[in-house]
Amino acid sequence: MSTASSDSRRAFDTEALPHLDTVYRVALRLAGDQSDAEELTQETMLKAYRSWHQYKSGTNVTAWLLTILRHTFINQYRKAKRTGPTVDVDQIESYTVFHQVQEVDPEGRFFEQIVDEEVLRAIDELPEEFRETLVLSDIEQLSYAEISDITAVPIGTVKSRLFRARQALQKVLYDYAIEMGYIKRVER
Amino acid sequence: MKPPQTIDCHAAATQLYEYLDGELTAEVEAAVRGHLADCAVCFKLFEFEQAYLAFLRARTRARAAPDHLRRQVFESVLYDKDRTKSE
Numbered sequence: 001m002s003t004a005s006s007d008s009r010r011a012f013d014t015e016a017l018p019h020l021d022t023v024y025r026v027a028l029r030l031a032g033d034q035s036d037a038e039e040l041t042q043e044t045m046l047k048a049y050r051s052w053h054q055y056k057s058g059t060n061v062t063a064w065l066l067t068i069l070r071h072t073f074i075n076q077y078r079k080a081k082r083t084g085p086t087v088d089v090d091q092i093e094s095y096t097v098f099h100q101v102q103e104v105d106p107e108g109r110f111f112e113q114i115v116d117e118e119v120l121r122a123i124d125e126l127p128e129e130f131r132e133t134l135v136l137s138d139i140e141q142l143s144y145a146e147i148s149d150i151t152a153v154p155i156g157t158v159k160s161r162l163f164r165a166r167q168a169l170q171k172v173l174y175d176y177a178i179e180m181g182y183i184k185r186v187e188r
Numbered sequence: 189m190k191p192p193q194t195i196d197c198h199a200a201a202t203q204l205y206e207y208l209d210g211e212l213t214a215e216v217e218a219a220v221r222g223h224l225a226d227c228a229v230c231f232k233l234f235e236f237e238q239a240y241l242a243f244l245r246a247r248t249r250a251r252a253a254p255d256h257l258r259r260q261v262f263e264s265v266l267y268d269k270d271r272t273k274s275e
Contacts, residue, residue, distance in 0.1 A: 041253065
């Protein structure tokens, strides 16, 4: 028994632990707070370790870990938190920012002046299901199929959430860039 | 071989992110690419959105788990008692 256990321990160390950064980054954006994110990461990794025998070697370990993370978050951390402002994604029209800037900055150079912290703050203002989809796609580079598995919604829903999340975020960052004087508002 | 499909600006715009994310079938991807080669307006829109996605990646990717957390996770796994019980 000790051999079987140390084998699976080794397998967990080699296959799961290297994804700790991914788990932590997603936890940070879900929980919105460093200490909750650390606790959530810790708990996710421990749960993953305890159910390591359920993981099928060679399958997608990132998706498996992130599914555990998501369930842990929903069951234990979601409530009460996150009362800050959220962006209204229903008001979003397609490619508004490009249409506004196409004559003055068609390459989107103004984005380059916006710092990391501001981008993360804006992501944190997205409603949860949109934020989660955008984080899995744009920060963690997962495919639509992987995001669909993790978030338990059809691929069509992933696509529409991702579209609206990206466009809503772009609008928030554009308004911020105008406010900071990185780009001039064009009246159209 | 079938001739490549042709699509208009609206159809191209609805596939924009799927195209940039590499999520389209080869056939639809070729149709979008064909449209972009002919339409300067859509080409600029796609370039703008591509720059935006590259910017998002660059601004958000750097964070790693703090060392103390890495240590805690490592230790909690190492000294976990419940695991051996459940095996």
